[in-house]
Amino acid sequence: MFGYIIRRGLYGFPILLGVNLLLFLLFFYVNTPDDMAETFLGEKHITQEQIDNWKQEHGYALPRFINTAESFPGMITQTIFWQKSMSLFAFRFGKSDQDNSDIGTEVLRRMPYSLCITVPVFILSLMLNLFVAMIVAFYRATYIDTWVLVLCVIMMSISALFYIIYGQMVFAILLKLVPVSGFDSKAPYFFKFLMLPILMGVISSFGGGVRYYRTIFLEEINKDYIRTARAKGLGEGLVLFKHALKNAMLPILTNVVVMIPFLIMGGLLTENFFGIPGLGSYMIEAISRQDFAVLRSMVFLGAFLYVISLILVDISYTMVDPRIRLG
């Protein structure tokens, strides 16, 4: 098991290296450090000297891949690629291009805010979607099934933007049940701010989720062991909620664990609309301020979490299915 995890971790390395190279190409070749300096200095008549100064300050005044001026270790380490790109592997994200704040501490500071929204949304919508999907599978090929599916397709066809905007209008502006946006970390007020974003998150994932899980359940329902269970005389409810659910865990888990990066990265839209200072709004701020260092770090972090979650998928398989052993 541990051998397997280590091996999978090592497989992840070349993938992250690829991500790193792609980012490097994008942020240092397509958009050169000189371009970056010009964007930040922002004036029309900037001298080469100013650009060089800016690059010096932010550590971009080095050769890209190989520093011919240095001898062996420095030849590789005294380069942009090593200092800006490879350092991501050690989680040294460096400083923001815009205000020199440390990206690593900022990410850690903001992560709990994102988790406050995404974790409840994730758990609630998973439970709700699974439950509704099972009910629909129970009443398959009846009117309930048809109408819930129609509802799901309609809900899937509406952009999350509309859920958030209309939700804010109805619950916060018209009914005044909850504040429009903002965040308060004191305990009782806390929920007031979280309720609406969580509700909107659950609603916007409803359509797709129910349809997906319904397909999984219907696949299970046509298998032999279900027929056996029915032949034994078990009720349809027991068959569905006990036997089918247990066996459907494998495809459900695949879908669920891959969501982990999105949990931590937060929702760009939700956080922006509701003024929650999490990682999602960090991204939005970085976009509007053209903060390339932050963007680079966030993309790498996203890919890293994805690779980790793939390993978690495999491990979780062994937990729900005793037939699977990781060797």
Next chain:
Amino acid sequence: MNIFLKSWYVQDILVAVLVLLIALIVLVMHKREYWCAAFRRVFKRKLAQISFGILCIYCLIALFDSVGFNQPLRDQQGNVQFNDTGKIMRDEIGMSLLDYVLTPLRESKEKTYSAPFATHQFTKETIMDADGNSYRDYPALKYPRRHLFGTDKVGNDIMYVAVKGIRTGMIIGGVTTLLVVPFAILFGVVGGYFGGWLDDIIQYIYTVLSSIPSVLLIVAFMIVFEPGLTQLCIIMGITSWTGLCRVLRGETMKLREMEYIQACEAMGISKSRIMFSHITPNLMHIVLITAVLGFSGRVLSEAVLSYIGIGVGADTISWGSMINDARMEMARNPVVWWKLFAAFVFMLGLVLPANLFGDALRDALDPRLRTE
């Protein structure tokens, strides 16, 4: 690079290629009994018929909006003006066929906001009556009861703006698919058929691309290449070919082991011929289903990306930028809701039929994925 991407002709060439390709595909499918039977199954459903009809209307509008010309300049009497050499003088700003058809809508401009079907303006103004007394009231509109979706801040008819957004939405959905499908087929089939190191490289490329959450990758690309319609299509293509490629690779590996392919090999048919005229046609149903279902997803993402400010850019009319404008209007009291509502109606009108039609296609073409 950016100048090249921003130029109008790149877009127009892509649209033209897309239209030609769709025509070609329809022509080829029309001759094959298998596809005819499949489509008869699709069109047995009333919902699929209606969806297809709506999609066709959207396509037509988008096409009308893609064909442009420069109108001749006219003097006050409406006579066409000629220059010194005897040629007709033309307007510098181009105009699409759709603009021409919608001229009454386009030219019925008000001063500022007005609600749908209103007779009076939304905001009060100081008005002078005949006796020279001034008072504050809602002035009457120039074109009362003409604006189905009201007018926006500068008085443009919102119906017109929303209809103009159709082309952007269709291009995002269609051109991206055009860019995705060839790559996915090429890499998927080649990787699946040959296996070995070639497969390893292809697998590596798509694992790297798909390991980055797609929103983040799109953000990173768009921030470097700057917002714009063509860029957005290319970038969404880069992030979305991986899923289709993975599926096609898997299917190819299955088909490779089947008897008819072994027979082909035994007869000495060249490898490229096997791949592209014996394997690929048997994958086309997957491609078609993915293309139609992916289409709606792209229209939805465009709205989100334009909202964040990394979408099609400020100079292109799109539903995303309409939503972006509408956000400020929603904070007004009383609320100016109609711009958002128009974007909502037009988007739902495209995405819902696309989803329904995609589902019908999937049920008819792929028995394994059938939901019933």
